[in-house]
Amino acid sequence: MNIDLTGKTALVTGASRGIGEAIARRLAETGAHVLCAARSKARVDEIAGEITAAGFRATGVELDITAANVRERIKTLIEQQPIDILVNNAGITEDDLFIRMKPDAWTNVLRTNLDSAFNITQEVVKKMIRARWGRVINISSVVGLMGNVGQTNYAASKAALIGFTKALALEIGSRNVTVNAVAPGFISTTMTDQMSAEARQALEGRIALRRLGTTDDVAWCVVFLASEQAAYITGTVLNVSGGLYT
Numbered sequence: 625m626n627i628d629l630t631g632k633t634a635l636v637t638g639a640s641r642g643i644g645e646a647i648a649r650r651l652a653e654t655g656a657h658v659l660c661a662a663r664s665k666a667r668v669d670e671i672a673g674e675i676t677a678a679g680f681r682a683t684g685v686e687l688d689i690t691a692a693n694v695r696e697r698i699k700t701l702i703e704q705q706p707i708d709i710l711v712n713n714a715g716i717t718e719d720d721l722f723i724r725m726k727p728d729a730w731t732n733v734l735r736t737n738l739d740s741a742f743n744i745t746q747e748v749v750k751k752m753i754r755a756r757w758g759r760v761i762n763i764s765s766v767v768g769l770m771g772n773v774g775q776t777n778y779a780a781s782k783a784a785l786i787g788f789t790k791a792l793a794l795e796i797g798s799r800n801v802t803v804n805a806v807a808p809g810f811i812s813t814t815m816t817d818q819m820s821a822e823a824r825q826a827l828e829g830r831i832a833l834r835r836l837g838t839t840d841d842v843a844w845c846v847v848f849l850a851s852e853q854a855a856y857i858t859g860t861v862l863n864v865s866g867g868l869y870t
Contacts, residue, residue, distance in 0.1 A: 627851040630655035634850065635707045637689055637744065638714030640667040642813055643763065646839035647711055647846045652680035654847055656709060659701065661687040689714050689740035698747040706755065709850045710748045712741040713763040715781070719774045730777045737781035741788065749796060758801035759850045762789050763842075766809040766865040782807075786861055793859030802858035804849045809865025812836040832867020841866075 634651045638644035640662035652658045652675045660668040660675075660682055668684035675682035687697060701707065715737040718729035745760055752758025767775055768782030786805050793803040810816070810827060816836060819827070828834050845862050848854050863869060 625853060627654045627847055627853060629709070629847075629850060632656045632708040632850075633659065633705050634709035634711065635659045635661060635685075635701070635744075635748070636711040636713055637661045637687065637740070639671065640664045643808065643811065643839050643842050644711075644713040645671055646843035647713060648682065649675060650840065650843040650847050651709070651711075651850065652682050653678075654851075655680075656850070657681040657683070657705070659683050659685045659705070659707070661685040661689075662714070663688050689744065690736050694740065694743050695747055698744055702747065702751055706751050707748050708752070708755075708757065709759045709761070710745060711761045711763065711846060711850075712744060712785075714740065715763070717775065717778050719778065721774055722776045725777060733777040734781050734784075737778070738784050738788070741785060745792070749792075749801060752801045753796055753799045756800045758796075758799075760789075760792070760801065760803040761846050761849050762786075762803070762805045763846075764789070764805045764807045764861065766807045766863065766869045769807055769861070769863065770869045789861070790859045797858050802849070802854070804854075804858060805861045806842060806845050806849070807861050807863050807865065808837060808842045809863075809868040810836050811842065812838055830868055831865070832870070835866065837864060837866055 634656045636648045639648040639660035648658045648660045660672050662668045665686035672682035672684040762785050764785045765782040767779045771779050789805040
C-alpha cells in the first residue's frame with residue numbers, strides 16, 4: 625500500500641518525543657509538511673531540522689496546549705498554512721490512587737488531555753469543513769478502554785477523548801472530514817527501558833504478542849488513518865495494544 629500525503633499539512637502536538645515524535649517523522653516520510661508542536665521550541669526545531677535534512681518537510685512550532693491563548697496561536701498557524709491533518713497527541717499523567725488523588729492532579733490531566741483537544745480541534749476543523757477534506761486523529765489510550773489502577777484521572781480523560789471522537793465524527797462526516805482515535809497499549813519508552821528484567825517480563829506476559837509496542841507501531845496506524853486509503857473510516861478507535869485488551 626503506497627501512502628502519499630504530498631500536499632497535505634499535518635499538525636502534531638506533543639511532537640518533542642516518544643509517540644508524537646515518531647508520528648511526525650512517519651507523516652513527513654509519506655510526503656506531508658509536518659508542524660512539530662510542543663512547549664520545547666529547541667527540541668521540535670531539532671526534530672524538524674533532522675526531518676528536513678533527510679529530504680522531507682517539517683517546521684518546529686512552540687505551542688503550549690494549556691495556555692489561555694492557545695486558540696489564537698492555532699488561528700495564527702492556520703492563517704499561515706491551512707491544516708489538513710490534526711493529531712492530538714500531547715498529554716500528561718499525574719498518577720495516584722483515587723482516594724489520595726489531589727484535585728489539582730485531576731484538573732491538570734483533564735485540562736491537558738481533553739480540554740486542549742477541544743480548543744485546538746474546534747479551530748482547525750472550521751477550515752477542514754470549508755475545504756471539504758480533513759483528518760482528525762486523537763491519541764487516546766488502552767487505559768481509556770480498560771482502566772488502570774492509579775490512573776482514574778488519566779483513564780477518564782482518555783475515555784472522554786474516545787466519546788469526543790465518536791460524536792464529532794457524526795457531526796462532520798458529511799463534510800468529508802474523518803475523526804478517529806488510536807488507543808496505544810504499553811509502548812517501549814525511556815521509562816520502560818529502566819524497568820527491571822522481572823518487571824518487564826511480567827508486563828509483557830499480559831500482552832498477547834508478548835512484547836511492548838514501539839512508537840512506530842502507533843505512528844504507522846496514524847499515517848494510515850490520515851491517508852486516502854482510510855477515507856471510509858470514521859468514528860472508530862484503533863486498539864494498538866498487542867492484544868493486551870481485546
